[in-house]
Amino acid sequence: MQTLETDYLIIGAGAVGLAFADTLLAHSDATMLIVDRHGLPGGHWNDAYSFVTLHQPSSFYGVASLPLGQGRTDTQGANAGMQELATGAEVLAHFQQAMQQRLLPSGRVTYRPMSNWRTDGGRHQLVSLLSGETTQVRVRRRVVDATYFGSQVPSTHVPAFAVAPGTRLVPPNALPHLGRTPDDLPRHFVVLGAGKTAMDAITWLLAAGAPPERIGWVRPRESWLIDRRSTQPTMAHFEAVFGAQVALMEALATATTADELFERQEAAGGMLRIDPDARPTMFHYATISPGELAQLRRITQVWRGQRVRALEPGALVFADDQRVPVPEGTLFVDCTATAVTRRPPVPVFQPGRIALQMVRVPQPTFSAALIARLEAGVGASGQDDARRNAMARAIPLPDGLDGYPVATLVGLQNQMQWGQDADLRNWIRDCRLDGFGRLATAVNRDDPADAARIALLARLRAAGPGVMAAAPRWLAGAQRAAGA
């Protein structure tokens, strides 16, 4: 059996594993071995539907050492006026470039695609999916788990409902290929799922010419959605970005319920919901534009509050056994995969191990790069894992609303720690994956034209003590909700 030695064994060549490797490469002399079952870098993006895009700007996604996109502002479509969103193909090309132009040419990185990692009695092994050959790996420093998010996408997951023979059920990947056999073209569609993938499938169908009255939507939960205007790292959107931040901080300090927290951000322009009369119960940081929202509101055939138990060629069967007929030949579009699995957070730095998680949300690649920077040693982080963990507390990802204040508070605590470390602060300032720090420092304190912006930043700072005072209340509320 072949044996390889490496400083770091990175399991997963997805967004998170590559963002970590890229920053560790730049700030250490370590060797790395990256293993992945996929045949190409990019993780779940290899399995995505062809019309997928990022939902937040390209400018702060991917690996830190390479740009993603051209820094363009879209001039038409639902994203007009905002920074470009990389397509899935562009994201994959970015990760390929990272592998081919940065990681492998360094001579310090070995890549094993199409291979499964496993342990055997504590020993690390890679098994080639094609040859079946096993390689033993001796790890000198740490194993890096870049699989923690357990991403699931429709084309590779198994739906949790029964599908009767003859039912036309496809993942969104199939939609652009409809029409290859004209006799078979569906005239009615039912999209299943409440998340961003379902929203993408519906906006794609509408843009491709499907009449809204022929599209049904099974939306078991209503979701709060981030208004993409508040995620733009440009001076043109300064008020939208920091206005939303101020609303969040002030609401964290004084609001009494998670509902109020979201409603106050909605009023300030930071949050959206599809139905203004419905109370959302879900928040996954899905990000959309007002233009997309307007499209989604064109769908009026919406089944809410229930999950599908079974599909039949001419019917939906809900969990309570209610059977709803749909036109024969309806095409069901499965968008029910959980993009990111919610798992309890674990310490990022452990003896011999790093578990990559989010330390700023929703920014998985910035988080992975920052963890790599701490691992390579920066400022106060030194070589001490207790200190590193204090600077990189893993954020528990919310599903319902009560998890949001907790996730925000843990993120704020991390941010405060970073702010106190001059070296780390400088690294963040220069890191492409940090979208917003530069925006705050670009304000000219001597320019009267910037007075309103300075006042906004002052409000943000002033809210801090109130937020800290309210933190125990939010944490207790979330614990109560989890126990309920």
Ligand SMILES: Cc1cc2nc3c(=O)[nH]c(=O)nc-3n(C[C@H](O)[C@H](O)[C@H](O)COP(=O)(O)OP(=O)(O)OC[C@H]3O[C@@H](n4cnc5c(N)ncnc54)[C@H](O)[C@@H]3O)c2cc1C
């Ligand atoms: C549609 C969509 C849009 C998104 N848009 C954005 C956005 O705009 N901005 C943003 O910041 N984030 C966005 N995200 C989230 C983010 O990009 C990633 O989805 C998330 O961080 C998960 O990536 P990952 O690298 O952790 O996981 P994955 O991509 O799943 O990578 C993990 C890899 O580990 C491999 N693996 C697992 N177990 C083993 C094993 N035993 N042996 C070998 N290999 C193994 C898998 O094959 C996989 O390739 C989006 C996600 C989705 C689904």
